[in-house]
Amino acid sequence: MIVVPEGSMKRAFCVTIIGLLFMGASTAPQVIVFYGDSLTAGYGIDPDAAFPALVGKALESKGKEVKVVNAGLSGETSAGGLSRIDWVLRQPVDIFVLELGANDGLRGLPIEQTEKNLQAIIDKVRAKNPRVKIVIAGMMVPPNMGPDYSARFQKVFPELARRNDAALIPFLLQDVAGIESLNQADGIHPNVEGHRIVARNVLKVLEPLL
Amino acid sequence: MSEYKTRVERKGRSLFRDGWVWLMAWRDARHNFSRLFLFTASLVTGIAAVVSLDALNNTIQNDIDANARRLLGADIVVKADNAIEEEITRTVDSLKLESMFSADMASMVLFRHNGQSRLIKLIGFSESFPLYGEVVTVPENVFDTIQSGTYAMLDESLASQYEVSSGDTIKLGTMDFVVVGVVQEIPGGGGILSTFTPSVYISYAALQKTGLIQFGSRVNYSLYLKGDNEEQIAASVEVLRPLARRYGHGIDDVAEQKEDLGRAFQSIYRFFSLLAFVALILGCMGVASSVHIYAREKRDEVAVLRCVGSSGWQAFNIYFIQIFLLGIFGSLIGALAGLGIQQAIPLLLRGVIPFEVGFSISWSSLLLGLFLGTLVSILFSVLPLVSVRFVPPLTVLRSESEPETTFSKTRFVVLTLIVIFPLAFAAFQTGSLLTGGAFFVGLLIALLLLAAVAGLLLKLVRKYFPSGASFIWRHALSNLFRPNNQTRLLMVTIGLGAFIISTLNVVEESMLNQVEFTGRENQSNTILFDIQPFQKDGVVNLMRDNGLPVNQVVPIVTCRLSEVNGRTIRELQADTTDRTRNWALTREYRVTYRDTLHHSEKLIDGEIQHRKNARDSVYVTISEGMHENLNVKIGDSLVFDVQGVPVKAYISGMRSVDWPKDPPNFIFVFPTGVLENAPQVYVTATHIADQQTANKFQRELVTAFPNVSLIDLRLILATVNSLFDKLGLLVRFLALFSIATGLIVLAGAVINSKFVRLKENVLLRTVGARTSQITRITLIEYAYLGLFSALTGMILSLAGGWLLAEFFFEITFAFDFVEMLFIAAGVMVLTVLIGWWNSREVIYTPPLQVLRKEAG
Amino acid sequence: MKDTVLSVEDLTKVYRSGDKELVVLDHVSFSVEQGTSLAIIGPSGSGKTTLLGLCAGLDTATSGVVSLMGYKLNTLDEDERAHIRNQYVGFVFQNFQLLSTLTALENVMVPLELRGERNVAGKAKELLNRVGLHDRLHHYPSQLSGGEQQRVAMARAFITDPKILFADEPTGNLDDENANHITDLLFGMNKEKGTTLVLVTHNLELARRTQLILRMKGGRLVEQEKVVAV
Incomplete structure (x- = not known):
């Protein structure tokens, strides 16, 4: 379902959106929306080298017809994601990969809030396309944030996946986090090599859904 | 009579072995020290300014060394x-x-x-x-x-x-x-x-x-x-x-x-150095002009001495000794006064710099003051004083006798040294030959321009002065055009004083203006960001509930560029001949939308961002400077990728943005009616007065809107504010020094022209002018002089101030029109006052006395 | 046979003002012998003051020769001429020309001090005594009357025992009583010390007390008149 924007200024986008719809209808590849923060956006590297693009290429090479939409935004928190979701949902979505929450964790935001926001995002996606397949990327905060916070934080993602019947990537940065050679100088963002491993982590969960 | 003796056997005696000149120096000076008051005053103020500034710079430097650890x-x-x-x-x-x-x-x-x-x-x-x-x-x-x-x-x-x-x-x-x-x-x-x-x-x-x-x-x-x-x-x-x-x-x-x-202190250093340079140059001018007057007063006495057989050098030495000794004395007083002032300055600065400024006496500054003062008193007194060597002894018989020769090697050498001195001092003061040279060339250009502007002004006045004005006004004006009356020289001298004072004012104004916004009562000191649209009203209400002003609520949309003038970013990146900066193409842009200019913005070219209706193209404005990085101009097209949705826009205008003023400010501003539905966050700013309110508000904010981040700028702003309050005070205080020295130069210049005026007034009197008329003519003449000089100085100082602010201090140029008017009025009033004070003798002297003296 | 103290040959002085030339002295010649007295008279602008200035080496001639005590003044520079003045010449001026910052005594001492002599106060006091100013030694010129100032000037002129004394209207600014006093002093000392006296004046009465009168007109010497001593 497409929500036709109200108000004159919104009409400007109709052409674009109808165009997208038309394209979607003619070639009918599956649209995978990667919705996340700097990890998705490929902070510090070429967006073509970020894991969403790598996943797309990997699937295409296996003959799968997919269209990857990178809707990552650096510094995005779960609250930011919630207010931006309507905009992103103007396009059709078949598979929705939710990769948010890391910035909440690094800023020590209350965990209940993060969980609530992520749930709200999932609800909106479902409302738009009840048949959408949802993938949740599990996140962790570095141990220095304290065991209490870390433990409660990393529980959020499996819990959400269970409740929403979604696929779960147990930990997006598995085999990448904390390894100097796979991260950029800031120690947080994976480098090109790191993104390849992240893409593998994602593919493992995503491929069976197609 | 066929054999003449054509040479004289004569023993020359050096200054130090000729006891008589020392004796004469003392005899001549003992009851007349006040005659050298102008000289001493110029030296004392000039040196005091240099020493206090140098000592302050030294102290700060020492403390920086001590505090760095x-x-x-x-x-x-x-x-x-x-x-x-x-x-x-x-x-x-x-x-x-x-x-x-x-x-x-x-x-x-x-x-x-x-x-x-x-x-x-x-x-x-x-x-x-x-x-x-x-x-x-x-x-x-x-x-x-x-x-x-x-x-x-x-x-x-x-x-x-x-x-x-x-x-x-x-x-x-x-x-x-x-x-x-x-x-x-x-x-x-x-x-x-x-x-x-x-x-x-x-x-x-x-x-x-x-x-x-x-x-x-x-x-x-x-x-x-x-x-x-x-x-x-x-x-x-x-x-x-x-x-x-x-x-x-x-x-x-x-x-x-x-x-x-x-x-961090460089800007302050530079300003202090400039002040010191200006004070010293004014001091030098004061010394030169006061010694010139002194030498002129001593003409008759020198002629008598020459008559009874003293050599030219002996006559010179008598006055040179006086000035040399008084110069050392004045330098010492100036240096001590400077140190005294320097001791007081840290009291002003206490608490605004991140460490204590010590109370140590800077011996090097004291020595510098003594050395500079002595050097200045020698260098700048020798030139006018050397003229006593050429006073013709015939003056005892005819007071108007002209010297036969005025050229001497001494003059040449001294002139050369005088040219080198400010250059060397400026270079020393700024620690760089280049900057020193720039100071010096600036001063030279200023002098030349002053002369040019003065000449032009006089020409214009002469041409356009109403011929129907009354006698007094016309006569006072025509006085300015008398031959040999030094009007242009006076205009340059007084104009330079006005120029320096108003330039300092302009620079100071610009420096203060740079941070003025921080001083405003309601200046935002707390910035809240990451406010989600659905939280906007809640956050604003929370601010209102806490009695806080809502200074700005701006939506921020994050986007990237995807096309510039029809070429994709990828194409542009691949094109090696393209001048566009790579980072400017690939960065994330945070833009806002509104139909008005924020008060930190000025439209400098084209039209404001707009979109007449839904069918119209989208016109955005770009900030000045960024157009160069992106290599775009007004009318160019851009395609923004607003998180997956392309938005085509044209550049309609360019804004100059005062970035630190009331942030946030933006590179691109969209019109309304385009981005309202795009993902956005809001940023707002407020002013929180006290810590208690801040604590309460922060707690409530964290509870209600945990994702909203808050930056508390109060401590930074408080520090900056008080630093500049105190610096402003300091700058004004030190500028007073320059003004004092400038006034001395002014007095000297007026006294200088006294002798020329004397005769004129006597003539007017003998043909029946009343005292009140002569007084009025004199006052009006000096008012003209003051006005023209002030105008000359102001015109140039606006240009000079702009150059200094822009290139030396690297701050935005600003000036206060009212203050400039005050300075102009001040210069005029002071010129009239000083002119009148020094002309009292001329005005009130009975004509016969003057005529007799002339006849003798 | 007496020595010639001052001789003037073909002395010409021309002032240039723009394109115009003004001939102030036109080929003047005369000479003065040791111990004699001479008056130069003539109307204003006749060149008499210029002549005095040239004779005393205060100015330089356009052409011609001034020789003072055997020195050819034209060839000497300003400082050398000053030296000659100090050694041989005394001056008395119409407006006294005392140094205002010095006391009467100090004014008198200056010429001797310039020679480098010390302990000259005694001689200066003696001379001031001689001119009747023993109670005015430490007064400044501004505290003295015109007559007193001129007497101080006389004392200053005579302290070096000059060979020749130039006087420019010495009584011009004085009343009759003071004028007579000064005149007496002048001629008295002229006789007493054998000083040659060269006088410029309008005052014929004063001029007649000299031995020789030179009358100037339009820059020329028009008449030399020997005065028979009364």
């Missing part, structure tokens, strides 16, 4: 993001450096007494911190307690926000710590930074046990090192720098710290 907390600091490698610690040991270390990381603290938790910076120190300086705590001297177990200390702001008191328990990682007090100041950490992420301090040993340091933890390690002496430190830095670099660590040393601190 305290601010760094060590001689050398190695910063790493992993535990310091053994090779480094081994090297440190072999270098025989004293060492200690710390580890810090972001973590969560749980306050047991109220169950709240918060993100903090957790720092663990090894024993014996700090190596330099001290940790200021409440209660006093409890910092070492943290080494004795599971004790913690908190930043004061954190403790007050969460109402933590000594004895409360906090949880860090898996362990509980007892709070023993708060930290107010700590070496290596500015008080300002702590408000962004407040710190909690524990021992390194305790930190190890919290379980927070594990694989994957993001921890920063610092190794603090202390040496015995400068050589050892310098040598150690040489060894450690490549080692640290090899491991990818950072390294800071005291020398760098000093440089950083010094750089």
